[in-house]
Amino acid sequence: MEEAAASPILSVRGLHVRFRTGQGVLHAVKGIDLDVSAGETVAIVGESGSGKSQTVMALMGLLAANGWAQGSARYRGEELIGLPPAALNRYRGSKITMIFQEPMSSLDPLYRIGDQIALPLITHGGLSRRQAQARAVDLLRLVRIPDPERRLASYPHELSGGQRQRVMIAMALANRPDILIADEPTTALDVTVQARILELLAELKHRLGMAIVFITHDLGIVRRFAERTYVMKDGEVVESGATPALFAAPQHPYTRRLIEAEPRGRKTPPPPGAPVVLDAKDIRVRFELRSGLFGRARHEIRAVDDVDLDIRAGETVGVVGESGSGKSTLGRAILRLVPAAGLVRFEDRNLTPLDPRAMRPIRKHLQLVFQDPFGSLSPRMTVGEIVTEGLLVHQPALTGRERDKRAAQALEEVRLDPSSRNRFPHEFSGGQRQRIAIARALILRPKLVVLDEPTSALDRSVQSEIVELLRELQQEHGLAYLFISHDLAVVRALSDRILVMKEGRVVERGTTAEIFTQPREVYTRELMAAAFLSSTARSHLTRRVRSACGGNRPDHPAE
Amino acid sequence: MAEAAALPTTEAVLGRSLWADAKARLFRNRAAVASMVVLAAIAIACLFGPLLTTHAYDRVHQDYVRTPPSLFAYPQPDQIRPAAERVAARMRARAEAIAVEGDALRLTLTAQRPIDERLLAFFDRSDLFGPARVIERAEEGRRLAVEVPVERRYFLFGTDANGRDLLTRTLIAGRVSLAIGFLATAVSITIGVVYGAVSGYLGGRVDLLMMRLVDILYALPFIFFVIMLVVFFGRNFVLMFIAVGAVEWLDMARIVRGQTLSIKRQEYVQAAEALGVTTSGILRRHIIPNTLGPVIVYMTLLVPKVILLESFLSFLGLGVQEPMTSWGVLISDGAKNIQGAAYMLIFPSLFLVATLFALNFIGDGLRDALDPKDR
Numbered sequence: 001m002e003e004a005a006a007s008p009i010l011s012v013r014g015l016h017v018r019f020r021t022g023q024g025v026l027h028a029v030k031g032i033d034l035d036v037s038a039g040e041t042v043a044i045v046g047e048s049g050s051g052k053s054q055t056v057m058a059l060m061g062l063l064a065a066n067g068w069a070q071g072s073a074r075y076r077g078e079e080l081i082g083l084p085p086a087a088l089n090r091y092r093g094s095k096i097t098m099i100f101q102e103p104m105s106s107l108d109p110l111y112r113i114g115d116q117i118a119l120p121l122i123t124h125g126g127l128s129r130r131q132a133q134a135r136a137v138d139l140l141r142l143v144r145i146p147d148p149e150r151r152l153a154s155y156p157h158e159l160s161g162g163q164r165q166r167v168m169i170a171m172a173l174a175n176r177p178d179i180l181i182a183d184e185p186t187t188a189l190d191v192t193v194q195a196r197i198l199e200l201l202a203e204l205k206h207r208l209g210m211a212i213v214f215i216t217h218d219l220g221i222v223r224r225f226a227e228r229t230y231v232m233k234d235g236e237v238v239e240s241g242a243t244p245a246l247f248a249a250p251q252h253p254y255t256r257r258l259i260e261a262e263p264r265g266r267k268t269p270p271p272p273g274a275p276v277v278l279d280a281k282d283i284r285v286r287f288e289l290r291s292g293l294f295g296r297a298r299h300e301i302r303a304v305d306d307v308d309l310d311i312r313a314g315e316t317v318g319v320v321g322e323s324g325s326g327k328s329t330l331g332r333a334i335l336r337l338v339p340a341a342g343l344v345r346f347e348d349r350n351l352t353p354l355d356p357r358a359m360r361p362i363r364k365h366l367q368l369v370f371q372d373p374f375g376s377l378s379p380r381m382t383v384g385e386i387v388t389e390g391l392l393v394h395q396p397a398l399t400g401r402e403r404d405k406r407a408a409q410a411l412e413e414v415r416l417d418p419s420s421r422n423r424f425p426h427e428f429s430g431g432q433r434q435r436i437a438i439a440r441a442l443i444l445r446p447k448l449v450v451l452d453e454p455t456s457a458l459d460r461s462v463q464s465e466i467v468e469l470l471r472e473l474q475q476e477h478g479l480a481y482l483f484i485s486h487d488l489a490v491v492r493a494l495s496d497r498i499l500v501m502k503e504g505r506v507v508e509r510g511t512t513a514e515i516f517t518q519p520r521e522v523y524t525r526e527l528m529a530a531a532f533l534s535s536t537a538r539s540h541l542t543r544r545v546r547s548a549c550g551g552n553r554p555d556h557p558a559e
Numbered sequence: 560m561a562e563a564a565a566l567p568t569t570e571a572v573l574g575r576s577l578w579a580d581a582k583a584r585l586f587r588n589r590a591a592v593a594s595m596v597v598l599a600a601i602a603i604a605c606l607f608g609p610l611l612t613t614h615a616y617d618r619v620h621q622d623y624v625r626t627p628p629s630l631f632a633y634p635q636p637d638q639i640r641p642a643a644e645r646v647a648a649r650m651r652a653r654a655e656a657i658a659v660e661g662d663a664l665r666l667t668l669t670a671q672r673p674i675d676e677r678l679l680a681f682f683d684r685s686d687l688f689g690p691a692r693v694i695e696r697a698e699e700g701r702r703l704a705v706e707v708p709v710e711r712r713y714f715l716f717g718t719d720a721n722g723r724d725l726l727t728r729t730l731i732a733g734r735v736s737l738a739i740g741f742l743a744t745a746v747s748i749t750i751g752v753v754y755g756a757v758s759g760y761l762g763g764r765v766d767l768l769m770m771r772l773v774d775i776l777y778a779l780p781f782i783f784f785v786i787m788l789v790v791f792f793g794r795n796f797v798l799m800f801i802a803v804g805a806v807e808w809l810d811m812a813r814i815v816r817g818q819t820l821s822i823k824r825q826e827y828v829q830a831a832e833a834l835g836v837t838t839s840g841i842l843r844r845h846i847i848p849n850t851l852g853p854v855i856v857y858m859t860l861l862v863p864k865v866i867l868l869e870s871f872l873s874f875l876g877l878g879v880q881e882p883m884t885s886w887g888v889l890i891s892d893g894a895k896n897i898q899g900a901a902y903m904l905i906f907p908s909l910f911l912v913a914t915l916f917a918l919n920f921i922g923d924g925l926r927d928a929l930d931p932k933d934r
Contacts, residue, residue: 363835376826379577380848390834424576
C-alpha cells in the first residue's frame with residue numbers, strides 16, 4: 001500500500017461547482033482539494049446532497065447543462081477543468097473512466113453486450129472488429145462473467161443486476177485506465193452481490209494497478225475498502241485522512257455522527273401473552289406469465305410459497321432476503337393487496353373470503369409504509385391532504401376543520417412542524433417525506449403496519465432517526481410491525497423475530513438473537529457475512545464470505 | 560405527545576404547488592406570454608368587437624358589394640355624385656347642382672312632370688344616404704331642391720360578395736370558431752380523461768373491452784361519419800360539437816390510459832388502496848390530477864386541430880350555415896373570390912393563423928413549464 005507521499009496523478013485544488021436554478025445560484029461544491037495517487041483507493045463519503053457526485057461529474061465534464069465548474073483539477077499535470085469536450089475525450093473513457101450506480105440504465109437495452117464493449121475499443125483503441133471481440137471476451141473473463149463467449153451475444157435485460165455492473169466495470173477497464181471512478185457502484189445491488197462486486201474491484205485494483213475513487217454513503221464499504229477517505233458535507237470536505245486513523249479518531253463532529261449513525265439499540269420485547277393481531281397460514285402468491293392475446297399460462301412464478309406468519313400486538317417481525325425473494329409480495333399478500341391463496345386472520349376475523357369492498361372498513365387497522373419516500377406521496381396534494389386521506393374514507397363525518405386539526409396532530413406525532421401541512425411533498429427532504437408517510441399510516445390508529453423497506457432510500461443518520469421514531473410510536477400505540485428489509489443492521493435494531501426468505505420460501509425463522517448469533521442456514525450466514533463484513537473483524541469475515549460464496553462464483557448460478 | 564392540541568390552531572404555511580411552479584416557469588417564457596396576450600386580444604375582440612363595428616353581421620349593403628378595405632369612410636367623394644344620379648334616375652328625374660357640404664348633400668331634381676315626393680324614399684333605401692328633406696319646391700313640383708344627409712360607413716376589412724361588413728363577420732366568425740374549438744375540446748377532454756383513466760386503472764378485461772371500442776371508433780372514417788350525422792339529423796350547430804367531440808376524445812383516452820398505467824404502479828396509488836380509498840376516490844384524487852400535465856399540453860394542440868376541422872367541414876358545406884359564419888366559411892368564400900377581392904381571404908386567414916400560432920406557442924410553453932426536465 002503506497003501512501004499519499006507519491007506524487008498524485010490526479011490533484012484537485014479549489015474546485016467549485018455551481019448550478020443556475022430557478023431559485024438563484026446553487027453552490028454545490030465549495031472549493032475542495034483532493035489528491036489521488038497511482039494505485040490508491042480513495043473514498044469520498046457523504047450523505048445525499050453533500051456534493052460528492054458533482055465533484056467527480058465536474059472532473060469528467062459531465063455536469064448538467066445549467067452547472068459549471070471553477071478551480072483546478074490536474075491529471076498528470078494536465079488541466080481538466082475548462083477543457084473542451086473533444087480534448088477531454090483523450091482522458092475521459094480511456095485514462096479516467098467511470099461506473100455508475102444504476103446498472104439497469106447505464107447499458108443501452110438495444111445493443112448486445114459484446115457490441116457495447118467493443119465499440120469504444122474500435123473507435124478509441126483503433127482495434128479491428130475481430131480484435132475488439134477477442135478483447136471483449138478477455139474483459140468479461142477478467143470481471144468473472146461465466147461463459148463470456150456466449151454472453152457477448154446477450155442483451156442487457158438477460159443479465160442480472162450484478163452481472164450488468166460487472167459488464168459496466170469491464171467497459172470501464174477496456175482502455176486500461178489509471179483512475180476508475182465508481183459512483184455508488186453497489187448501492188442498487190443486494191448485499192451478497194455487493195460483497196462480490198467489491199471483492200472484484202479490490203482484486204482488479206491490485207492486478208491492474210489503477211487508482212479507484214470510490215463515492216459512497218456507506219461507511220462500511222469505506223472502512224473495508226479505501227486507503228484514504230474524504231468526508232464531505234454541504235459541498236465542503238470536513239475531514240480527510242488515512243481510513244483507519246479517521247475511523248479510530250474522527251476529529252470533526254460530522255464524521256463522528258456519521259460513524260455513530262449505525263442504528264443502535266434493541267427492541268424491548270412485547271409483554272408475554274399479548275394478543276395475536278394477525279395470523280397467516282400457507283400464504284401463496286403466484287404470477288402467471290402469459291404469452292399472446294389469448295395465450296395460456298405458460299410459466300408460473302411462485303413469488304410467495306407456503307409462508308406461515310403470526311404477529312402479536314407490540315411485536316415486530318422482520319422479513320429479510322434479497323430482491324426477488326418475495327418479501328414485499330408477502331407484505332402485500334397479508335394486507336390482501338395482491339391476490340393470494342391461504343388463510344389470513346386479523347384478530348378474530350377471517351379475511352380470506354372478503355372481496356375488496358368488504359375489506360375497505362378493515363383497512364383502517366392494516367397499514368402500509370413504502371420504501372420510496374418520493375414515489376409514495378402524491379405530488380399534487382398538500383401534505384395535510386395526504387395525511388388525512390384515510391380519514392376521508394373511514395371517518396367521512398369529520399369536517400374540513402377537524403381534519404386539518406388531525407393533520408396537525410399527526411405531523412406533530414412524527415416530529416414534523418405542523419404548520420407545514422399546506423406544503424407540497426417536493427418541498428421536503430427524504431427523511432421528512434418518510435415521516436409524512438408514517439403519519440398517513442398512523443392517523444387511522446392501525447393495529448398492524450407493514451413497513452416495506454422504509455429506511456432503505458435514506459441516509460444513515462436519517463435512517464437511525466426513523467428507526468427511533470418507529471420504536472417510540474410502537475411503544476406508544478402498541479403497534480404490531482411487519483418489517484421488510486434487506487438491511488440487517490436496521491432489522492436487528494427493530495425486530496423481535498425474523499423470517500429469512502429466499503425464492504418465495506422461508507428458509508429460516510427465529511428470534512433476532514438466534515438468527516444473528518447462530519444462523520443455521522448457509523444462506524442466512526451468507527447474508528450476515530455480506531452485511532456485516534465491514535463493522536468487525538474484517539479479515540476473518542472476508543475469509544468467511546470467500547468460503548461462503550465460493551470465490552469466483554457467478555452472481556446467479558441458476559442463469 | 561398526541562395530545563399536543565395547543566398547536567394545531569397555528570396558521571399553516573402555504574406551500575408552492577407544482578402547478579404554481581409551472582405557472583412561474585410559463586410566465587418566464589416570452590413566446591408563450593406574447594401568445595397568451597394575442598389570444599386574449601383576439602378573444603376579447605371577437606366577444607365585444609361586433610358591438611362596436613356599427614354593422615350587423617348579416618346586414619346586406621347592396622351598394623357596397625365587394626368594397627375593398629379602407630381606413631376612410633364610405634362613400635368616398637367620387638362615389639357620391641354617380642350614386643345621387645342613380646337615385647335621381649330611379650325617380651325619373653335629373654340631378655343638377657349637386658354639392659356636398661360636410662355630411663349633407665344638396666341637389667336639385669328636375670323632371671318633365673311633377674315629382675312624387677314619396678319617391679324620395681329611394682335616397683333612404685340607398686346605403687349611402689339618409690332620409691331626404693325638401694328645402695324648396697318650384698315649377699309646380701317639377702323642380703325640387705333637396706337636402707340629403709350622407710351616411711358615412713367604415714369598412715375596415717371591406718365587404719363580401721353580398722355587401723356585408725367583413726370586419727363584423729370575421730369577429731362573429733371568431734366567436735363561432737373559438738367556441739367550437741374550446742367547447743368541443745373541453746367535451747372531448749372530459750370524456751377522454753374519464754374514459755382513459757377508468758380503462759387504465761381497472762385494467763384487465765374491462766381495459767381490453769374499453770380500448771377495443773376505441774379502436775372500432777377509430778376505424779370509422781371521419782367524413783363519412785359526419786355526412787351520416789348530417790343525413791340523419793340535418794345541418795345543425797350542435798352537431799358539430801358532437802361530431803368533433805366524438806372523434807377527438809379517442810386520442811385523449813389513449814394518452815390518459817397510457818399515463819394511468821404508469822401512475823397506477825406508483826406507490827402513492829398503492830398507499831391509497833391500502834387506506835381503503837374507493838376506486839372513484841383514487842381516480843379523482845390521485846390518478847386524474849397527475850395525468851393533467853400532458854392533457855393540458857394536448858389540449859392546446861387540440862383546440863387548433865378542432866378549429867381546423869370545423870373550417871374543413873364548413874369548407875365542404877357540412878358545417879355552420881349562412882348567415883352565421885365561421886373562419887372556415889369565410890376562408891372558403893375568400894378562396895372563391897381570390898381574383899379581384901383577395902382581402903376576403905386575407906383577413907379571416909390572418910385571424911385563424913394568429914390564433915393557431917398563439918395556441919401552439921402556448922402549448923410548447925406549457926409543455927416546457929410542466930416538464931422542465933425534458934427541455
